[in-house]
Amino acid sequence: MEIVFLLEQVLNGLLIGAYYLLIALGLSLIFSLGGIVNLAHGAFYAIGAYLTVALAPHIGFGGAFVAAPVLVGLLGLVIERFLLRRFYRADPILSLLLTFGLAMVAEQSLRMIFGAPPLPFSIPPELRGQVFIGEFIYSRYRLLILLVAALCVAGLWLLLQRTHFGRVVRAGVQNPDMVGALGISLKPYMSAVVMIAVGLAALAGVMLAPVIGVHPAMGAEILTFAFVVVVIGGLGSFWGVVVAALIVGVVRGIAAYAFPPATEASVYLLMLLVLLLRPRGLFGERIAKFE
Amino acid sequence: MTELPRITRRGAMLSAAALLAAPAISYAQSDVIRIGHLTPRTGFLGPLGEFAVQAAQMASDEINASGGINGRKLEMLFEDSVNPQTASAKAERYIQRDKVSCIVGEINSASALAIGQVVQRERALFINTGANSDALRGSDCRKFMFHIEGQNSMYVKAVGRALVQQGLIKGKKIYALTADYAFGHDLLRVAKKFIGENGGNVTNEDLIPTELTDFSPFLLKLRQARPDVIVANLAGAQITNFLKQYSEFGLRFPVAGFGFDTALAWGAGAGNFLGTWPTMWHHRLDNPGAKKFTADFRGRFGRPPENQAWGDYNAVKILARAMAETKGTDGPRIVEYLESGAKFDVQKSREAYFRARDHQIMTEMYAISALPAAEQKDRYDLFTSSAALPGPDESLEAIASTPEEASCTFPT
Numbered sequence: 001m002e003i004v005f006l007l008e009q010v011l012n013g014l015l016i017g018a019y020y021l022l023i024a025l026g027l028s029l030i031f032s033l034g035g036i037v038n039l040a041h042g043a044f045y046a047i048g049a050y051l052t053v054a055l056a057p058h059i060g061f062g063g064a065f066v067a068a069p070v071l072v073g074l075l076g077l078v079i080e081r082f083l084l085r086r087f088y089r090a091d092p093i094l095s096l097l098l099t100f101g102l103a104m105v106a107e108q109s110l111r112m113i114f115g116a117p118p119l120p121f122s123i124p125p126e127l128r129g130q131v132f133i134g135e136f137i138y139s140r141y142r143l144l145i146l147l148v149a150a151l152c153v154a155g156l157w158l159l160l161q162r163t164h165f166g167r168v169v170r171a172g173v174q175n176p177d178m179v180g181a182l183g184i185s186l187k188p189y190m191s192a193v194v195m196i197a198v199g200l201a202a203l204a205g206v207m208l209a210p211v212i213g214v215h216p217a218m219g220a221e222i223l224t225f226a227f228v229v230v231v232i233g234g235l236g237s238f239w240g241v242v243v244a245a246l247i248v249g250v251v252r253g254i255a256a257y258a259f260p261p262a263t264e265a266s267v268y269l270l271m272l273l274v275l276l277l278r279p280r281g282l283f284g285e286r287i288a289k290f291e
Numbered sequence: 292m293t294e295l296p297r298i299t300r301r302g303a304m305l306s307a308a309a310l311l312a313a314p315a316i317s318y319a320q321s322d323v324i325r326i327g328h329l330t331p332r333t334g335f336l337g338p339l340g341e342f343a344v345q346a347a348q349m350a351s352d353e354i355n356a357s358g359g360i361n362g363r364k365l366e367m368l369f370e371d372s373v374n375p376q377t378a379s380a381k382a383e384r385y386i387q388r389d390k391v392s393c394i395v396g397e398i399n400s401a402s403a404l405a406i407g408q409v410v411q412r413e414r415a416l417f418i419n420t421g422a423n424s425d426a427l428r429g430s431d432c433r434k435f436m437f438h439i440e441g442q443n444s445m446y447v448k449a450v451g452r453a454l455v456q457q458g459l460i461k462g463k464k465i466y467a468l469t470a471d472y473a474f475g476h477d478l479l480r481v482a483k484k485f486i487g488e489n490g491g492n493v494t495n496e497d498l499i500p501t502e503l504t505d506f507s508p509f510l511l512k513l514r515q516a517r518p519d520v521i522v523a524n525l526a527g528a529q530i531t532n533f534l535k536q537y538s539e540f541g542l543r544f545p546v547a548g549f550g551f552d553t554a555l556a557w558g559a560g561a562g563n564f565l566g567t568w569p570t571m572w573h574h575r576l577d578n579p580g581a582k583k584f585t586a587d588f589r590g591r592f593g594r595p596p597e598n599q600a601w602g603d604y605n606a607v608k609i610l611a612r613a614m615a616e617t618k619g620t621d622g623p624r625i626v627e628y629l630e631s632g633a634k635f636d637v638q639k640s641r642e643a644y645f646r647a648r649d650h651q652i653m654t655e656m657y658a659i660s661a662l663p664a665a666e667q668k669d670r671y672d673l674f675t676s677s678a679a680l681p682g683p684d685e686s687l688e689a690i691a692s693t694p695e696e697a698s699c700t701f702p703t
Contacts, residue, residue: 005515012507019505107333115594116332116341118531118558120670123539130541137514139539142507211539212504213531213558215338221504256508260497261471263508 008136009253015142017249018149022204023226024233024241025156026197032173032236033186033193034088035290039099040079041226042219043106044198048072048205049214050110053121061124061210068206069199076198080191088190103219110216118213127210145207152200153242159196160238169193173236173287228267232274234284244282323366324359324620326351326607327385329378329406330396330421332371335501335527339398339552339599343420344369345592346600347395350607360614367607378402382409382417392620393418395606398527398599400424400474403436410435411702416622418610420602423550424477428649429697435622437629437650439602439609441571443478444692445656447485447549449680450569452690453658454547457567459520461490466518466544468509468533470526471498474550478524481696482549486522494518499525504532510540523548523566527555534559553597553659557671562664564673570657572601572638575676580638595671605637640679641687649699653687655679 023045030038051068052061059067079102087095129140160166171179172186179186204222212218225248233244248267255266262269274282328347332340351367359365368389372378378397385391386409394410397403398421410417411433419427419438428442441449454460465486469475475498483493495516497509513521521544525533530548534556537546546566553573556564574585574595584604588596596604610625612635617624629650634642643654658677667673681689 005511008511009508012511016505016507111337111341117338117554118528120558120560120563122535122560122563128539137511137540139507139541141539210560211532211535213338213528213535213555215528215531215558217333217335217337217528218504221502252505253508256497257512260509261500264500264502 004135006254006257009257010250011136013250013253014246015138015146015249016252017246018146019204019208020222020225020229020248021149021242021245022152022200022207023222024229024245025153025238026200027226028230028233028235028238028241029193029197031230032287033169034084034190035092036084036087036095036099037092038197039096039223040102040106041099041198041201042221042223043103044072044076044201044219045205045208045222046110046216046219047075047106048202049209049212049218050114050119050205051202052206052209053119053214056121061127065203065206069202072202072205073195073199076194077191079198080194084194085187085190103223107216107219114216116216118215121209121214123210139211141210148203148207152203156196156200157238165189165192175288225267228271230281232271232281234278234281235290236285236287237281237283240281240283323364324614325366325368325389325391326610327382327389327391327394328367328369328396328603329372329381329385329394330603331373331398331402333373335529336398338528338531338554338558339421340371342554342597342600343396343398343603346588346596346602346604347607349588349591350604350611354607354611360611361618365607365611372397372399372402372406375399375401375405379405379409382406383413386410386413386415392416392614392622393610393625395603395610396420397422399472400427400477401472403427404431404473407431407433407436414622416610416625418606420606421599422474424474425481425692425697426473426477428651428692429699432649432699432701434701434703435626437645437652439606439652441569441654441656442651442692442697443474443481443549444696445651445690446551446569447478447481448690449656450547450549450567450658451485451489452680453567453660453677454520455489457545459545459547459567460486463491463519464494464517465491465520465522466513466516467493467496467522467524469496469498469524470529470550471500472526474526475499475524478550482522482524484696491520493522499529501526501529503529506533506536507540510536510542513544514540514542518544520544521546524550526550527552530555531558534563534565538563538565552599554599556661556673557597561667561670564667565661565664567658567660570659571598571654573598573657573659573674573676575672575674576639576657578638578640580636584638601638605635609635641683643687646688646691648694649692649697651691653691655681655687656690 027041048068052064055064123141127141131138229244233240256263330340330343351365370381393416395418400422403419403422417436421440423443425443469479548568551568613625613628629645630647637643639655659674
């Protein structure tokens with residue numbers, strides 16, 4: 001019985017990992033290509049959730065599912081074009097300050113526009129319910145989140161590995177000067193990468209709005225975990241992030257089972273352990289420009 | 292990496308502009324009375340802080356509209372208390388730099404404790420409007436600290452009566468989820484005592500980190516443990532997340548809680564609010580004061596006030612009256628006045644007063660129960676309320692801590 005229950009917690013942990021994944025993948029992409037640690041990434045997630053709450057009464061949850069990531073992606077495009085672009089080659093401290101400032105502006109704007117208390121939002125009735133498999137219980141809605149996350153991972157992997165676009169991006173990660181020497185400007189690629197990355201964060205916001213309180217600080221809440229996932233997975237590694245997100249989810253689940261007060265702390269301990277044993281993270285690559 | 296950013300001419304210009312644009316600090320004038328409001332406006336309790344700020348502002352505007360206090364205008368200062376360290380630093384700044392007559396606010400019990408230490412040292416007045424921990428009225432009580440927020444004992448004994456009546460305590464297996472900080476620890480202790488005395492049995496208890504947003508591992512544990520009742524002693528955003536996810540997993544165990552704020556239930560969304568919870572005040576009370584307060588607040592801020600708004604509104608109103616009655620802002624005289632058993636209208640059927648021995652307000656409370664999901668039509672009217680607790684022929688102290696439960700000796 002105990003073993004079965006532990007297994008249930010492990011499987012549930014994989015589901016939790018799926019949330020972090022959508023945020024962490026974008027974070028990792030922007031860092032790998034642009035060298036920017038985007039502290040505003042959680043803000044795009046929060047904006048995605050707020051847009052969902054604002055749009056769903058008019059265009060339905062399905063409509064918001066499409067519209068919110070697109071709108072946030074466009075917002076990302078504007079921010080990339082006018083702000084981030086200036087900092088790719090600058091001292092990383094500057095972009096840290098910039099994105100930290102952006103995150104605060106975004107959080108406070110949400111507070112001023114929508115108020116500080118959480119906004120009510122529920123799972124759409126048609127997506128509610130539970131799935132029972134033997135002893136196990138799953139929320140139908142969470143399985144949907146898992147499916148969406150899996151599709152995003154697969155789509156992003158195909159985009160990065162199997163298309164011309166992806167080849168340029170990967171080359172740009174390793175050696176931007178050589179890409180430039182070949183006559184390819186990375187600027188439009190960077191715009192596209194930021195758009196995709198923040199769009200994914202917004203998508204996470206859409207998916208989590210029905211199950212997590214929609215309040216201004218929700219971005220800050222999830223961002224720390226996303227960073228931990230990226231650090232554990234290793235910079236520049238696509239699968240590293242995927243594996244790390246799942247491990248973080250599972251470790252959290254087991255901690256909740258064994259010693260609840262350490263549910264959140266367990267994730268940081270894991271990070272510490274990984275960094276001690278593998279300073280580049282689990283699958284971190286050596287990226288020449290960051291050495 | 293180690294090279295520090297060079298300060299350019301443009302950067303210097305910007306910093307100068309920023310310095311100049313900083314809000315001008317006006318120094319203490321004798322013709323205004325200042326109250327320093329200090330409460331969490333960000334973080335997991337931030338959702339409640341906004342109600343506190345709006346209500347305090349509204350109270351102050353009403354006071355000024357009717358001529359101020361002793362002919363002097365009241366001026367409110369507002370700050371985000373963030374965490375215990377920041378709360379303590381800002382409380383000190385309010386007293387030493389801004390020369391406030393009183394500090395009002397707080398929600399976090401750990402921060403209230405820190406402010407209590409500052410006011411003890413500075414001999415300045417502090418009215419706690421949102422921190423529940425019994426310790427603040429017991430081992431950590433202060434001569435200059437008063438409590439408009441109910442103490443954990445009051446919350447437990449008020450809603451506890453409703454739960455005993457519903458048959459949710461005696462002989463029941465109870466699973467307690469508790470916020471893992473000062474407030475939760477204190478509440479768990481008080482709750483376990485009450486449950487034990489009433490024939491219930493806390494069979495499982497989990498401490499939940501305050502920053503936790505995903506309850507699914509705990510929902511699985513609840514499902515496995517099959518308790519008769521779940522007692523959620525959670526705080527802030529935790530309550531919203533718990534309600535949303537409990538309903539997502541479709542669990543059917545009765546839910547109750549010994550600590551609660553209505554705004555967090557409003558934020559959970561249609562069909563997600565369930566269970567029985569305690570509150571100091573709610574907007575559906577049927578008395579003229581409550582109706583007027585609700586209508587005024589709603590007219591100004593577009594939503595009804597909740598318990599946190601009630602606390603901060605009354606703190607400012609009570610202070611104003613105390614200053615008017617003592618004809619000044621002298622801290623020790625106000626303490627003496629508040630200790631004298633003066634009665635205050637707090638938008639309930641009975642007037643409230645402060646208990647001299649621990650400075651806890653004695654007032655009625657209510658147990659509210661969620662309407663069935665299908666009947667939750669209005670975004671705010673999600674619940675029904677018990678009659679006032681304690682009943683009309685009982686002493687208001689019937690639900691408060693006894694001297695044995697929380698004994699206070701004011702340090703000098």
